[in-house]
Amino acid sequence: MKNILNITIAASLLLVFTGCSQTEFEPESGLVKGEKIESTISIADLKTNYMTSSEQFTADRITSDNQIVINGIVTTTDIEGNIYKYVAIQEETAGGQAIRVSVDASGISSILPIGQRVSIVVNDLCIGKYGESPQIGVYFVRSKDAQISPGAIPMPIARECVTPYGEPDPVAVVADTMTIAEILAAPRAEMDYKLVCIKNAWFTGRGYEFGAPATIANKDKIFAPGTNGIGFPQSREIQDGTGSAAISTSEYAKFAQHPLPASTYKGNVTAIVSWYRKGTSAGSYQLTLRTLRDLGSGFDGYLRSVNYID
C-alpha cells in the first residue's frame, strides 16, 4: 500500500508539472521597430522619371543600380471597407505629392494605420497608371482582357520594401482645405491621392455618370447600391457652391447602404482625391471617404441619425 501511495503522489506531482505547464508570453510592445530610410527621390520625380508609358493603363518597372526611396505618411484606412487593398501616402515636405501604393492585403490599415510614417524602397516595383491614376505596385496583366496595370504588391514583398518607422501620428495627417473649384483647377499631379477637406459641402441627392451629375431613383439614394458582384464604385454628387464633384463609394463599404445625407446638412467633407479615365471619356475626379467620420462638422446630426459609431 505504501508503494501505491508513493506512486500516486509522485504521479500526481508529475501531472501538475507536465500537462498543466505552459509558457507565459509577454505581450508584444506594439512599438514600430523600423528605421527611417532617407528619400532619394520625390514622388513627383518618381512619376516623371519612371512612369513613362503614355497609355491609360500602364506598369513601368522601376529599375536603378542605386536604391530608390520615397517617404510619406499614410493618410488612408480600410477600416470601413471603402478603401480596399491600398494605402495612400503623402509626402510631408513642402509641395510634396501623394501616391497610391497597392498592397495585396485586406485589412492593411491594421499594420499601416493613418499617421504611420513609412519609407518605401521602390526598386523593381512598378509605377504605372490605372485609368490614368498613378500607382505603385507589381506588374499585372488582367487575364480576361490583357489589360496592364500596377497590381497589388504581395505582403511578403510589401514587408520587405515598406518600412514603417516611429509610432503612428494621426494628428500629423492634415487634409488640405480646398474648394471643389480649386480641386478641379489644380494640376492633376498635385491632386492624385491627396487628402482634401471641402467646407460647406452638401449632398445633392443625385448620382454621377460619365463625369456629370445624373438623377437617380429614390431607392438608390444611398451611398452605394449593390452591383451584383461586379464591384464598381458608385458616385454621388456633392456641391460646395463652387462646383460639383463625385463622392465615390464601394458597395462593400460598411456605410454603403446608409441613406445619403439630406441636402440640408452642410459641412466639412474630407476625402481622398483620385482620377479615373478610360477610353475617350473625359475622365473625372473621384472623392473617396475613408470612413463615415470624414463627414465632419455640419454632419453631426446625420451621423446620429444613422447611429454611426466609429
Place this chain on the structure above:
Amino acid sequence: MRKVLFLLLVSVAGVATLFAQTFVKGVVKISGTENPLSGVKITLLQQNISTQTNANGEFMLSYIEPGDDELSISRQGYFTQIKLVNIVAGKENDLGVFELKVDLQDEVKQENIIQLSENELDADDSGAAQISSGNLSAKGDVYNSQTSYSFSPMRFRTRGYDNKYESTYINGVHFIDPERGGFNYSSLGGLNNAFRNKDVNYGYAPNAFNFGNLGYNTNISAKASTFATGSHANIAFSNRAYKIRGQFTHGTGILNNGWAFAASGIVRWATDDGILKSNVDGNFYNSGGLFLSAEKKLNDNQSLSLVVFGAPTRRTSQAAVTKETHDLVGGSVYYNPYWGYQNGKIRNSRIVETFDPTAILSHDWKISETQRLRTGLGFHYSWYSNSGFGYDGLHPSPDYYRNMPSFVSSDDNAQQRLTDIWKNDEYTRQTKWDEMYRANMFNNIERPDGQARYILERRHNDLMETILNSIYTNQLNENLKLTAGIEARVSKGMHYATIDDLLGANQYIDKDTYAERDLVGGTLQDADPRIIENNMNDSVKTKHDGDIIRYNYDLNVTTANAFAQAEWKISRFDIYAGLKATYTQFYRYGHMENGRAWYLREVKNQDVNSYGKSDTWFFTDPSVKAGFSFNIDNRSYITANALAETRAPLVQDVYVSERIKDVLAPNLSTEKILSYDLSYAFNYKTIRGRLSGFRTHVSDAVEKYGYYDDAYRTFINHLLNGVNKMYQGVELGVSVPLNTMFTVSAAGTYADYSYTDNASGTKSYENGAEEDVEETVLIKGLKVNAGPQMAANVTLDFFSNLWFADITLNYYDNNYLDFAPNRFTEANQAEMKNYPELYDKLGKQEKLKGGFMLDASVGKLIYLKNRRSLNFNLSVSNLLNNTELITGGYQQARIPRNSDISINAAGADWFLNKYYYAWGVNLFFHVGYKF
C-alpha cells in the same frame, strides 16, 4: 425480455453441468524467469474457446472437445506461441508450464504509431484519419500483425474501414465517440503499460466481449489483477513529436486479503526549443498521465474492479502544406507555419488541450463453470479544445495563397523576388505575432471601443458520457455456446468557442464579421442588421479573455442495444449466428439565438431554430450476422462471415450547420451495410498465414465536410447524403520460420475502396443567411480516402540469446487524397471542364505517388538477479529517408473565381492540394527496468 432470456439460459446451463467435463489447465511464465505472467490470452483455436491467465499465471478451460487442437498463448509485448495439444476426454489435462518470450520491439512500435497518428489528429478541417486502436495490438494473425505497425505511418486502414467501424472496450465497457464514431486513442494519454493487455479480434466473428464490428474489436483489460507483480520503469528518447518519455508502473498482484492494486504514471515531453526540441518546428508536447486500478476478489466467483485514469495534455499541431510551400522551405517535412516569435520566444497558434478523466467500475461474476456475467459502468468526461485565430485584418496564415509566388504569375520579377523571400526569410514563413499585437494596439488608439483586429480563440468540443455494458456467456454444452449483451449510453457533447487571448486588444465584439461583410456589400444588403449577432439573447456584446463567443450548443445522444449470438460445433464445422438491435436518439440544444437563424425563421419563414431544444430524432437499427469455419485437416481452415445491418447516421453528420441552427439534412436515412468475407487460414510448422477476400457495401451513408470559401465569404458546411461505397479486396499474410533464429513474414493487400454512385449534396452557408443549396455531387468512381489500397511488406525477424532484431521493407500504392465535394458538384464540374488545364489540376481526385519505406529495430533483454531485468531497444523508421512520400492531406474546396463569380483560369495554381509528408529517418530508443 432480457430477464426471460437470462433465466432460460441459466436453467439450460444447470442441466448442462450434469454432463462429464473435459478440462485443460496450465501455467504461463516469462521466458527465462520464474515470473508468472497474468493476462495472457489462452485460446483453443479449433474450438474458438478462450480464457486469460490469473495473477499466478494459471489458466483453465472447461467444456472443451477432446482430441488434437492448437493452443494459442498470446499477450501484448510477448511473442505469440501456438502449440499442438492432445486433449484426453473426461479428465483434467495438465499442459504444464508455457514460457512466453518478451517481444521488446512491440512497445517501441506502438510508440511509433501513437506519435505519428496524433500529429494529424487535430486536422479537423481536413477529415484526417485517426489512429486505429486495433493497429496497436493485432497479434496472432499474421496479416494483421504484419500490417498494423508497419503500415501505420501511411495511414493504412485495414480493409479501408474508418474508425466508426471499429470498437474498443476497456474492462468490458464500450468507449466510442458518440458524435464522431470510433475510439479516441489519445484519451489514454500514452499510458501504454497500463493498457497493454488487450484482446483483439477482427470483424464480426464471435468474440468474448461484443457483437463485433466490421473492423477491429479490442477489449483492453486494465484490472489490477492482470498486472505483473512488481515495478517497471522505463525511459525513452526519440526525435519525434516528443523527445523524452518516462513511465513507471507497479502492480501488487492479488494480496492475501483479496485486493489487488496497480498504478502507472507517464510523462511525455518535448519543447519548442533547446535540447528537447520536437522534430516539428515550433511544436511542443507536454503530457502527464496517471492510472490507478483497484480490484477486490469478493469470493471465488466474483470480483469488483475500479479503474480511474486521465492524462492532461498540451500539445501543438502541424499544418498540411501545398507542394509549392514544401519546395520553398527546402523540402523540409518539419516546416510548420503555425508558429512565430513573440518577444523572442517561439509561440504556436494551434495548441491542443485535452484531458479525459475516466472511471470504470466493473463486476465479473462467474455464475457457474459454464456461465459468466460481466458488467461494467463507465463515466468519461472529455475536455478537448484547439486554438486558432479570429481576425479582422491581414490573413494570419503565412502560406495564404496570395502570399505565394504562384499568385503573381503576371510579374516574373515579383515572382522571383517572392521566391527568394520565401527561401531566405524565416519571418515570412512564420506567424507574425508582433504584427497582430501592433494591429490591436493601433486599433485600441483609433477605435477604443471597436472590434479587435486579432484574437486567439479556443474551440471546445467537450463530452460527458455514461456507459453501461453487460455481457452474459453460457457454454450450454460442448457444442453450443450462447452470448448475450446489452449496452446503454447517455452522452452530451458541448461545443462552444471562447477567447483564449485578446492579443492586446481592448475587447472582442461578438458579431459575425463574415456576415457583416455580406450585410454591407453582398447578398444580405436588405437584411435586418441583427443578423450579424451571434447571440441575440445576450445584450453584452463586448467580450474578454475566457468569455464564450460565436457559438454554443450541445448535442445529446442516447443509444441502447442488445444482442444475442449462438455458436455451434457440428462435426468439422463451427457455425455462428447473431442478432442485434440498436436504438439511437439525439437532439441539439442551442444556448444562443443566432441572428442568421433568426432571420431565416422570422423573415424567410423557414423552420429554423438555433436557441433551445430541437426536435428529438430516433432510429431503430437491426443487425444480423452468420458465419462458419470448416476444419480441413486440423491445420487449415476455411472461414466465411456475413453481416447485414443498418446504422443510425452519426450526429456530427446530420445537421447541416449545427453551430448556428438545428436544420437536419434533407432525406436523412439510416446507413445500410452488407459485408461478407471468405478466408483460408493455415498453420503448419513450416508456414502459417491467411488468404482472404472481402467485400462490404455501404449505402445511404452521410458524410460532412467543412471549409471556408473566400469567394462567398463564408464558412460552408457541405453535407453529402445517399452516399454509396464499396470496400473490396484480397489480403494475404504468411510467416515462415527459417530456423530457430530467423523468421520471414510477408503481407500484402490489393483492394478497391470506391464510391459507387453520385450523392446528394447540401451546401449550408454558416456565416450568411443564404438558404441551403442542394445539388448532386458527382463522386461516382472516386476513391475512399482510406490510406493505401495496395500495400505489401516483408519482414526478417531475428531472435537469439535474448537479442531481438527485425527489418521491414514496406511498399505502398493506390493511395488517394480525400476529395472536396465542392469541386465535384454538377455545376462546378461542368464549369471547370471549360478550362482543361485548370480542370486537370482542380477538378479531379489525386492519386498519390507510391513508394518504399524501410524500418528496422534491435533490442536486448538482460535478466538480473532477484527476478530483475533490464532491456534496451532501438527502433529506426524510414531508414531510406523517403520524405517525398505523402502520408495524407486534403483537396482544397475553393475554386478560383473573379469578382463576378466566373472562373479565373489564371488561378489554377492557387488552391492546389495540401499534404502531410512522411517524416524522415526517425528513431526511438528505450531502456526498461523491471524490479
